[in-house]
Amino acid sequence: MPTREEMWERVPDEVDLIVIGGGITGAGIVRDAARRGLRVVLFEQNDIAYGTSSRSSKLIHGGMRYLESYEFSLVFESVSERRVVMDLAPHLVNPLAFLFPVYQGARQSLRMINAGMWLYDGLALFRSPKRHRTLRPSEVAEQEPILKQEGLQGAPVYYDCSTDDARLTLETIVDAIRNGGVAVNWARVDAFTKDEQGRVSGVVVRNARDGSLREVKTHTVINATGPWTDKVLAMSGPRTGKMLRPTKGIHIVVEREKLPIEHAVVLFHPADQRLLFALPWGERTYVGTTDTDYDGSPGEEAATLEDVDYLIAAANDHFPNNPITRDDVISTWAGLRPLIAPEPEVGEISESQVSREHQILIGEDGLITIAGGKLTTYRKMAKECVDVAVNLLKLTGNLPEDIQSGQTFRFPLPGAVGWPEDDDHDKVAAELSEACECDLSDEVSHHLVDTYGMRALEVAKLCVGEPSLIQPIVPGRVEIMAQVDFGVREELAASVCDIMIRRTQIFFRDYDQGLGSVEKVATRMAHLIGWSDEEKHKSIEAYKAEVALSRRWKQEL
Numbered sequence: 001m002p003t004r005e006e007m008w009e010r011v012p013d014e015v016d017l018i019v020i021g022g023g024i025t026g027a028g029i030v031r032d033a034a035r036r037g038l039r040v041v042l043f044e045q046n047d048i049a050y051g052t053s054s055r056s057s058k059l060i061h062g063g064m065r066y067l068e069s070y071e072f073s074l075v076f077e078s079v080s081e082r083r084v085v086m087d088l089a090p091h092l093v094n095p096l097a098f099l100f101p102v103y104q105g106a107r108q109s110l111r112m113i114n115a116g117m118w119l120y121d122g123l124a125l126f127r128s129p130k131r132h133r134t135l136r137p138s139e140v141a142e143q144e145p146i147l148k149q150e151g152l153q154g155a156p157v158y159y160d161c162s163t164d165d166a167r168l169t170l171e172t173i174v175d176a177i178r179n180g181g182v183a184v185n186w187a188r189v190d191a192f193t194k195d196e197q198g199r200v201s202g203v204v205v206r207n208a209r210d211g212s213l214r215e216v217k218t219h220t221v222i223n224a225t226g227p228w229t230d231k232v233l234a235m236s237g238p239r240t241g242k243m244l245r246p247t248k249g250i251h252i253v254v255e256r257e258k259l260p261i262e263h264a265v266v267l268f269h270p271a272d273q274r275l276l277f278a279l280p281w282g283e284r285t286y287v288g289t290t291d292t293d294y295d296g297s298p299g300e301e302a303a304t305l306e307d308v309d310y311l312i313a314a315a316n317d318h319f320p321n322n323p324i325t326r327d328d329v330i331s332t333w334a335g336l337r338p339l340i341a342p343e344p345e346v347g348e349i350s351e352s353q354v355s356r357e358h359q360i361l362i363g364e365d366g367l368i369t370i371a372g373g374k375l376t377t378y379r380k381m382a383k384e385c386v387d388v389a390v391n392l393l394k395l396t397g398n399l400p401e402d403i404q405s406g407q408t409f410r411f412p413l414p415g416a417v418g419w420p421e422d423d424d425h426d427k428v429a430a431e432l433s434e435a436c437e438c439d440l441s442d443e444v445s446h447h448l449v450d451t452y453g454m455r456a457l458e459v460a461k462l463c464v465g466e467p468s469l470i471q472p473i474v475p476g477r478v479e480i481m482a483q484v485d486f487g488v489r490e491e492l493a494a495s496v497c498d499i500m501i502r503r504t505q506i507f508f509r510d511y512d513q514g515l516g517s518v519e520k521v522a523t524r525m526a527h528l529i530g531w532s533d534e535e536k537h538k539s540i541e542a543y544k545a546e547v548a549l550s551r552r553w554k555q556e557l
Contacts, residue, residue, distance in 0.1 A: 001177065004494040005529070007184050008207055014217040015039040015182075016400060017389055018203055020189050020232060021225035022046075023053035024165070024375055027172035027183075028382025028408070029224055034181030035406040036386065041216065042181070043205050045188035045228075047498045048173055051298060052226045053375070054166035054502050055335025057251065057277065057289050060085050060093050060376045061160035064100075064120055065275050068108075072123065074357060079124035081377045086129070086161060088379070089168060089413045090423050091453030095129030096162045098277075099144060099263035101318070104151040107273060110134075117156050132158040144261060146322045157263065162279070165375060166502040167451065170491055171413040172378075178414065186494050192221070192235055192367070199366045200236070209494070209535075219398040220389045223369040227298035227336040236367045243361075243371055245341040250303040250334040251288030252311050253508055258328050259285040259319060269310070270317040278315055284330065284509055287311045294336055302549045303332040305556035326557070331508050332550050340372040360388055368392070379408055415453025425449055432456050438463040438470055447478040451504075452486075459486045474517045479504045484521055488528045496522050496543040513547045 002010060017033050019026050022044025033040040044050070062079035063071075086093045102110045117132040135143065137152045173183045186208035193202040193215060202217040223232045230242045259278060267276040267287075278287045290307050308329060316323045340359050358373030358381050370385045383406065393399040412419070420427060429445040435457060440448075448456035462482040463469045469482035487493035487503035499521055501507040506514040514521075518540050526536045 001174065001490040003489060003529075004185060004492045005209075007177075007182060007492065008187065010182050011041055011184060011205075011214070011216060012039065012182070015041050016219055016393060016398065017041075018043065018216060018218045018221045020044075020203070020221065020223050021228070022048045022169070022173065022183065022185055023051055023224065023226050024049070024169045024172070024378040025226070025370060025373065025381055025385075026222075026224035027053075027169045027176070028378045029222055029370075029385050030181045030183055031172050031176040031179070032379075032382045032386045032406040032408050033389070034176045034179040035404070035408060035411070036390070037180075037400060037402055037404045038386075038390075039400075040176075040181050042173070042176070042183040043187045043189050043203070044183070044185045045208070046299075047185050047495065047502060048183070048492060049166040049169035049502050050185075051228070052335045052338060053169045055249075055333050056165045056375050057249070057279070058163055058165050059096075059160060059277075059279075060163050062120060062124065062376070063374070064098075064116070064158065064160075068116075071357075075120070076123045077380065078374060078376045079120070079128070081380050082161060083124070083127050084379060084409050085163075085168075085376065087412070088409070089163075089171065089416050089453075090419050091415050091425070091428075091450070092168050092171070092413075093161045093163045095159055096279075097130075097263045098158050098160060098266060099135075099140070099147075099155050100158065100266045101140065101147060101155040102153050103148075104153060106153075106268075110153045110156075113156055117158055120158060129159040129161065132156055144263060144265065146260065146319045147265065148318050148320055160264075162264075163375075164451070164505070168375075168413075170502070171415055174414050174491065175411070183492070185492050185498075189232070189235075192365075193217075194365060198364075219396060220392055221367055222385060222389060223367055224385070226338040226371070229338060229369060229371045231298075233363075233367075233369060236363055236365055242341055243359075243369070245339050246294050246298070246336045247339060248292050248294040248301050248334055248336055249289035250307045250311070250332055251286050252303070252308055252329045253281070253284050253286045253331045254324055254328045255330065256280070256283050256285050258324050259287075259315065259322060261285060265318065267314045267318050269314045271310075271313065276311070276314050278318070282509075286508075287315050291337075298336055300549075301334040301336055302552045303334050305553045307334075308332065308553050326554075330511055331513055332553065333508060334550075338371050360385055362388065362392070366392065383408065413453075415455045418454045428454070428456070432460060436460040436464065438467060440470065444470075444478050444480060448480075451483075458490070459483060462486060473504070473521060474506060474510050474512075474514055477506070477510060479506055481520075481524060484524050485528065488525060493525075494529065496525065496539045497546055499525070500543055501546065507546070507550075513550070515544065515547060518543055 016039045019042040030042040134156045189203045191204040195201040265278045361369045429449045473479045
C-alpha cells in the first residue's frame with residue numbers, strides 16, 4: 001500500500017473520473033469505479049473521513065424513527081443495505097441491541113410500537129441481526145437496572161448495528177486502491193478547468209504539504225463533498241439558492257461507570273420529545289445526538305454549553321439514579337448532516353423533519369453532484385452515482401471498452417477477507433496471539449482485531465521487528481505505537497490528527513484526549529514521513545486546536 005506521499009506521486013495526468021471528497025460517499029464511489037475498471041482518482045482536502053464520516057452516531061441502522069413519518073422506502077433501502085454492509089465488514093459492523101422503553105403517557109402506545117417493530121423486521125425481510133422481542137418491566141429492571149422504572153409499561157428490544165465510521169470509510173478507500181484506484185488526502189481541489197463547450201474537463205489540485213499545484217484532466221467529475229457541496233458547486237459557476245440545509249449533531253462521552261448500560265437505550269427528551277440514544281462503547285458511554293440548523297463554515301462546528309446540557313438533561317431524565325454532570329463529560333464531537341434543502345413550496349419544517357434521502361444532480365457543465373443520504377446506504381448511493389457517470393461517459397464517447405460490473409456487494413473489505421463465518425472476534429484474537437511472536441496482551445490483541453479485522457496480523461508483525469512498537473500510545477490504554485507506523489505506511493495517515501482521531505479513537509476515549517502523548521506520536525511520524533521541525537510543530541498544534549474545539553463549550557461556563 002503506498003503512503004500518502006507516494007500516492008500523490010501516482011496521480012495520473014488524465015483519468016476517466018475524478019471524485020472530490022473523501023467521506024464515506026466519495027470512498028464508496030471510488031471503490032465502485034475502480035472495481036468497474038475505470039481510471040479514477042479521489043481528492044480530499046483534509047483527511048479521509050475528516051467531516052461527517054467520522055462525526056456520526058457510529059450506527060449502521062434502518063432508521064426506526066422514519067416509520068412514524070411513513071418513509072417506508074427509505075427504511076427498506078436502509079435495512080437492506082444494513083445486511084450488505086454487515087457482510088462486507090463484519091469486523092467493523094457489529095449487531096447492537098436497542099432497548100425502547102415505553103412509559104405511561106407516551107406519544108405512541110406499547111401496542112403501536114410493537115406493531116412498528118414487526119414492520120421494521122418485515123421491511124428487513126426478517127434478516128435483522130436478531131428478531132425483536134418485548135421485555136416486561138421486571139425484565140427491564142433486571143437487564144438495565146439504572147433505567148427509570150416509574151411509569152414503565154414495557155420495552156421492546158430490536159437490533160441494528162454499531163460501527164467505527166472513520167475506519168469503515170478508510171477500508172473502503174483501501175479496497176479501492178487495491179483495485180487500481182488512486183486516492184489522495186490532504187489534496188484540495190482549487191478550481192475546475194473547462195473545455196470550449198464549457199464542460200468540466202479537469203481540476204487544479206493543491207498539495208497541502210508543500211502548496212504545489214497540478215492539473216489533472218478528466219472526462220467526468222463527481223462532487224461528493226457532503227457539507228462542502230454548495231462551496232464546490234459555486235466553483236462550477238454562479239448559482240441561485242443552496243442545495244443543502246445542514247444540521248448539526250453533537251455527542252458527549254462519559255465513563256462507562258457513570259452510565260453502565262448494556263443496550264443502546266432509546267431516549268425521548270423531556271423538553272421536546274426528540275428521539276436520542278445512550279450507547280455503550282466499551283469502557284465509555286456516549287449520548288447523542290442533537291439536530292439543529294447550522295449556518296457556519298463546515299469544519300468549525302462544535303458543541304455549545306446548551307448542546308451539552310440538552311443531552312445531559314435527556315440522560316438524567318431516563319437514568320435518575322445515575323445522574324451525570326458537566327464535569328463527567330470526557331469529550332464531545334460535532335458533525336454536520338448534509339441534508340437536501342426542502343423546496344420553497346414545502347414551507348417551514350423542523351430540522352428533524354428534513355428528509356434523509358439523497359439526490360444526484362448533473363449540472364449544465366457536466367459536474368455530477370451527490371448529496372444527502374445516510375452512512376448505512378453509502379454503497380448503494382455510490383453505485384447509483386457511478387451508474388450516472390458511466391452513462392455520461394457513454395454519451396460523450398469516453399467510456400472505456402473493457403468496463404465491468406462493480407458488484408461491490410460481493411467483495412468484503414480488506415479486514416474482512418478470511419474473517420470467520422461465525423463472526424467470532426475472540427477466536428481471531430486468540431489466533432493473532434498464537435501467530436505473532438511478540439508479547440501482545442489479550443486486551444491489545446482484541447483491540448487490534450476489533451479495529452483491523454484480519455489485517456491485525458500485519459500490525460502485530462511490525463512489533464516483531466521492532467519490539468518498542470508494542471508500547472502503548474497513551475499509558476494504560478490499549479492502542480500501541482505500531483498503529484502509528486501502520487497508519488502512515490498502510491493507511492495514508494499524514495498528520496497527528498489523522499492518527500489520534502481517525503486511525504485510532506484516542507481523541508474521543510482518553511481522559512486527556514491524548515494530549516500527553518502528542519509529542520511522542522509526532523516524533524514517530526516525523527521519523528517515518530521526514531517532517532521538518534516546523535512541520536512537526538504545525539501538526540502538533542493542529543491537533544491541539546481540534547481538542548480545543550471539542551472543549552469550546554467549557555468556555556461558556
